[in-house]
Structure formats: structure tokens, C-alpha cells
Amino acid sequence: MASFSDIAKAVESKFPGVIKETVSEGLLPHVVVESSRVREVCEYLKTDPDLAFDFLSAIAGVDKGEQLEVVYLLYSYAKLHSFTVKAKVSRAEAKVPSVTSVWAAAEWHERETFDLMGIIFDGHPDLRRILLPQDWVGYPLRKDYKYPASYDGVDLRRDEKDWPDPGSEELYK
């Protein structure tokens, strides 16, 4: 079992300069790594015998306005410790390397993040929508997403008073 700072140090010494930001306070300590090198870092985290992060619990996409975040929530069954890696990408060019070659579980998590948050995972073998229909327009979990007026000939308009558009500005001031 390694502490958060030990793991962060191990990553830093293996890949100098890859960690852009370390947040060791709070309920979820994490490191922000350079988005283009996510795959290398993850591979190291999994294969290093002292770290052995064999379990990818989830990948989450988060909309932070100017930037989008990809959050990798990791755990090790061998060492019983956890770690969180984040990568920040620009909204206009939301693209990170895929980690499907590291964990098989990543395939579906990445497809979901692509489907709902619109983040492209470079090198994913089968990156298509998973929960929404293939011809759906837009990425619903982005904060500026506008509900479509109709889909496939079905009227989707709602009562704007009771169910305001989640992308409407008064909700996200």
C-alpha cells in the first residue's frame, strides 16, 4: 500500500515534467497530467509492480467550461490503494490517447465518455456512441447542450417553465 504522495512521486520520477498539477488536499487527491501522455502514465501505473493499478474503476468526463477534464479513477486489488489521474483538454479539440490497451474495461468507459461528453479517444478500436442512437446530435453532458426539438420525427418539446433547457443561461450563471 503506497500513499498518494509516494505514487505521485513515482510517476514524477519516471516521467519528469508530466505532472502539471498535484492536488493532495481534499477528499479526492489527484494529479493532472499532460493530456497527450495519459496512455504512457497509465501503462506505467498498471505495470509497475509496486503500484499495480490493475482495476480501472471508471472514466468520467467533466465539463469545466473552457476545458474538459477526463478523470481516471484507479484502484489496485494487489496493493489495495487507489489513485486518480486527470487530463485536461481544450473544448475545441477534446482529444486524449485511448487506454484500451492498458485496461479492457476502458473500451466501454471511453465509448460512454465520447457519447455523452464528446471527448475523442485516439486509438480506440471502436469509438461509436453506446447509450444514445448513432445519429444523435450533440453531447448531452456538456453544460451548453441544447435539447433537440425533435428526434426521428418525434416531437421532444417540453414545458419550458417546468423543465427549463439545461443549457439555458439562467441555470448556469
Next chain:
Amino acid sequence: MSALQSDIWTLNMGPQHPSTHGVIRFILRTDGEIISDADPDIGFLHRGMEKIAELIPYASFMPYTDRLDYLAAINMNWGWALAVEKLAGIEVPRRAEFLRVITGELNRISSHLIGVGALASDMGAFTPFLHAIRDRERINDLFEEICGARLTYNYCRIGGVSEDAPPGWLNRLGDFLDYYEPMIDVFNDLITNNKIFVERLRKVAPVSAQMAIDYGLVGPNLRGSGVKFDLRKQEPYSIYPELEFDIPVGIGYHHGDLGSCFDRYMVRIEEIRQSVKIIRQCLKVIPEGEIIAKVPRTLKPPAGEVYCRTEAPRGEVGFYVISDGSPKPARVKIRTGSWSAMSIIRDLSRGWMIADLVAIIGSLDIVAPEVDR
């Protein structure tokens, strides 16, 4: 006479199929009866839960978590409540912790009953399913008494639980356990040790421990592959550290393969026994007192983020919650057990028969709304 047909067929299984337990579709490519590819097509029950969570206050999301996994609603409530309590730093009264463990484990029994019963019914044995449903009805009666609902309980609250146990309820729960514990053996005599049933499953679709971890299998599916890991033990929350129970794992029951469909089934049967044991311990020592902490009417957790994992009947359910200090969460990501169970099927079913796919789905105990959210 025409030549033998030797090409690969594309076949649709679902979305409405008796063995998919909900609305799941597989696009099968088969060579005769052998599956060469089973591509799961999910999302029929996608309701945008994560988006809804961003639009409503923390407490209002509680009933939605019921609908994540309708067979284990309390465990889902609990996961959400725990995540928000961590975020806001709320201390839960001790009696509420006991009530959560009691109802959570009771819900685990009823959920596993459906899991094993449905698997038996998929394998052609209908009577065990009725036995399971019969016992589950009594659990539902108990739930109806304590919170008024029989399926979507909405029982946990942020900071505690919604209702205290009504007078005599804990005794009636004890009576139920006295009735139910021998019924596990009856169920085992009826189906678990049935030669046809065992032969049907014990060597089908084994998952190695490495494959299970790689695909992120959790809960009984992971333990079925022999990995002794349970969040209630390894990352204990609530009052679990004070309770005594074992973690059943797959051992290749009935001389089958380790991690086969039968091992996953058997882990659930053994977990039911452990849940009974846990509830009995709680009934002995449950204290009197408050059932809910003082929580402000408009809850505004301080800005921050948390990833909270709990052990639900279908394994780890993780709530990743980000707060920006406002009354509504900035982002909620829900990681569920059925999601990873579903993602392994494509790889796992290759080379098995279509009839075995039914066994695989049943033994992984997949609940469609939990996959689609």
C-alpha cells in the same frame, strides 16, 4: 439438393427477449449455433440520470437512485447518501447506520433471490423461481411496513433514514429470518444440487481472475472468479468493521471450472447466508436514538469532489460527485456493476452456444436500467 449452408448468420436477440431481463439487444453473428460475435446494443433505458442530477438539489436525486437498480434500491440510495455525506461532512446517527445495514442486507437477499431464481428459470427450471419470489414477497412486506414501498424504497436520506422501524418490526424481521434460513437449504435441495442444473453451468464460460479484473467486474461476479475482495471488508464504511461475516468466493464448485457460471451463482447463494448472519448480529445490538442527523434544508456542500464506492448486490457502485458549493451537484458520474458485467459479454461469449449466452447473462445478474442509467 442444395449445399450445406456454411456462412455466418446475423441474428437479433432482443430487445424483447425472455432471457435478457429487461431491454437489452445483442447483435449475434453465429456459425450455426456457435457464437462468433455478440455485440451488445444498450441504451434502451437511458434516462440521462447523470444529467438529471445536475438539475436538481442533492436530496431530490434520492428517488432517482432507486431507479438505477430497482432490485436493490436501498443499496443505491445508500451509495448516494454516503457520497453526499462525505462531501458535506455529515455524521450519521448510530441507529440510522444500523437501520441502513439491516435494510441494505435485506435488500441484498431479495436481490440475490431474483438473481439466482431468474438464472434457474432461464435454465428451464421454473419452480425455484417461484420459491424465490415467494420468499421475496415476505421481504417486500417487511419493507412496505418500514417505508411504505415494495420496490423503489427511497428509504435512505442524506444524514440518516426516512422512517424508524415501526413497533414490533425488528421482531417480525427476526421471525422472518428464522423462517427463511432453513429455506436456503430447501432451495439448494431443489435446484443448487440438481444434477441437470449443475451440469448445465459448471463448465460454462469461466472467467479467470485476471480477465475479471481487467474488465472491471465487481461484486459477486469478481468473487466468483476467486478474488477475495469485498468493499465491506477492504474499504469498510458504516458499521461493517464491527460485524462478523465471511466473503464467499468461487472455488470451482462441483468440480467445475473456477469462475464459471455456477461459481457466480454459488457465490450469491453463500452471500445470502452471510447477509442473514449480518442482520442477526445487528438485531442483537441495535441501539435506540435518532434516525437522522440535522441537515440544513438547502444542502450546500463545500466545493470539492469525492469518489465514494459501496458494495451493492451487483458489486461496487461508485458515485463520483463534484460540488461547486451550490445547492445542486456540478457533476455526478455513476459507475455500476452491471455496466462492467455487460462489457465483458462480447469477449466471454465467443465460441459458446446461443443457449450458453442465456446462462452467461443470467449468471452475471445484469439489470438493464443499471447499465443504461
